[in-house]
């Protein structure tokens with residue numbers, strides 16, 4: 001089922017044994033094995049539950065597949081971050097219920113290993129039926145014979161049962177066991193153990209431990225095999241100031257300089273980076289259809305370039321070093337002509353060593369105004385929020401890899417969250433006010449799952465990366481992957497305080513435990529005074545955007561076309577420092593569709609770009625990353641299939657971004673999308689298969705890559721060419 005490692009084998013044996021009797025009657029062929037035609041996923045090992053007969057009912061068998069329902073976001077989760085599933089049953093050999101006792105029907109239930117709470121899914125019979133929904137960390141599926149389809153509680157005889165992949169996680173002392181080997185240097189392979197500071201120049205300070213996850217102290221002696229980089233400290237460096245709004249008109253020129261700044265954050269003075277000494281960079285506001293000239297100067301220590309994320313501009317100004325321009329050397333300048341074709345919210349960031357430069361503060365928003373005054377419904381105010389995290393130790397940010405990125409597997413999770421570069425965002429509104437939030441996730445790897453707690457806040461999602469939605473949708477939470485944007489209208493109906501929070505389910509792999517992480521991002525104080533003007537009527541109505549719908553309609557005939565190109569997203573782990581590989585093997589018994597949090601900061605930190613290579617692999621040719629050659633013509637429409645390889649040693653989610661064009665998400669795991677919007681970035685959860693329809697409207701050489709900063713820096717990128 002997984003790779004042959006002693007640890008996983010051991011676990012497999014334990015798990016099978018725990019199933020007790022049932023293991024012995026288990027059919028030789030795993031019913032969850034993917035059908036050959038089912039290449040659209042999701043991965044069977046993670047999302048298919050094999051149902052085993054109970055007691056002497058040996059004839060019955062079947063599967064329960066966990067299907068992520070269509071959602072306006074990359075994945076469907078509750079405000080608490082639990083993954084939401086419909087359950088697709090495929091059952092055979094169910095006996096006549098009457099043959100088992102005073103029963104008339106079979107009922108499917110979902111519950112947890114603690115058998116509480118229980119959700120009645122509904123009646124089932126032999127064959128295929130889809131029921132739902134469930135949202136448990138660990139799911140137990142039970143099928144019982146019952147006296148009536150109307151029963152509310154499970155009382156009859158158990159016929160079939162099975163457990164989700166997450167149940168396979170078992171608490172273990174493995175990390176402690178392996179850490180013991182580090183103490184005895186001859187037991188651990190010497191060249192794997194980078195646990196001395198010899199090969200590092202700047203002294204590394206390890207990241208702080210996760211407050212909720214105990215790790216053995218020996219692991220704190222590991223060091224990455226690269227030198228530590230942080231911008232040099234100097235009291236002459238200016239103190240950064242909050243971002244300013246820069247309203248530009250067609251033809252305007254603006255200077256943008258990336259340079260060190262001093263920031264006072266969490267009681268420490270740190271040297272970070274900023275555009276024009278502002279955090280985030282200036283908020284540039286333009287009208288749709290306009291062109292601006294940006295004179296960029298690089299005063300950082302790295303060569304770089306500025307990328308205008310999501311903007312369908314002239315290829316020469318896309319800001320990709322070695323692909324669309326030579327890198328801008330430290331001290332040098334480059335002039336960009338940025339043309340804004342689509343209204344919406346975009347952002348700019350460096351496109352070289354994002355893991356360092358972007359993480360230290362080089363990011364800013366571009367707000368492109370539509371010429372249509374009714375583009376959005378009326379709102380009382382707008383807030384443009386950039387969501388970020390930062391990994392901070394006692395002395396300031398944890399160092400970055402100079403020669404290659406640290407955090408090469410998971411990406412760098414911060415231990416503190418930032419909104420517009422500050423630990424806390426505050427707003428005061430009147431009761432009934434409609435606030436439009438423009439959200440951008442600029443973190444290196446973190447997927448946010450945000451919602452409001454406290455005073456009632458009703459939300460609807462109205463737009464994403466490159467357009468408004470075909471139809472607006474009520475939502476309870478917003479799941480936003482790195483580089484994605486969502487525009488959300490919120491009405492605050494109740495006086496009091498509404499707290500914007502990031503709520504997720506973190507996993508402590510050592511204890512095999514899910515736990516809640518709730519981190520506040522900001523506070524909205526709602527006064528009892530009524531908002532004027534009152535936009536209630538417009539807010540209460542979900543709009544259907546006819547313009548967007550008719551635009552998308554033109555592509556509908558292409559929705560059913562066969563897949564033109566397929567990419568597998570995977571990892572070549574290389575010579576990882578001990579004990580990463582056995583730990584990863586151990587963890588991979590289960591992988592969350594989205595890894596929400598970095599719960600083992602030391603382990604995440606020590607894998608570097610020298611030992612791990614992330615891969616986009618083309619199906620058919622086997623070509624990888626920059627060796628892939630796709631050629632298109634302007635006007636082409638192609639279907640791409642993105643398959644996230646669950647068997648990768650460190651399988652996780654990947655936000656895949658395409659430059660210079662726009663695409664529609666057609667389906668996720670074969671489930672048709674019901675929430676159309678033009679995108680430039682899509683989250684592909686672990687073991688998921690996502691089909692997108694890419695429109696090639698813009699000539700040039702363009703990138704397709706993962707937007708986890710450490711993944712693009714360790715290989716996960718390719719270039720495709722669009723000819724006139």
Ligand code: C2O
Nearest residue numbers: 307309483657703
């Ligand atoms: Cu936002 Cu290629 O990047």
Ligand code: CU
Nearest residue numbers: 308309310659
């Ligand atoms: Cu981009």
Ligand code: CU
Nearest residue numbers: 654706708711
């Ligand atoms: Cu990635």
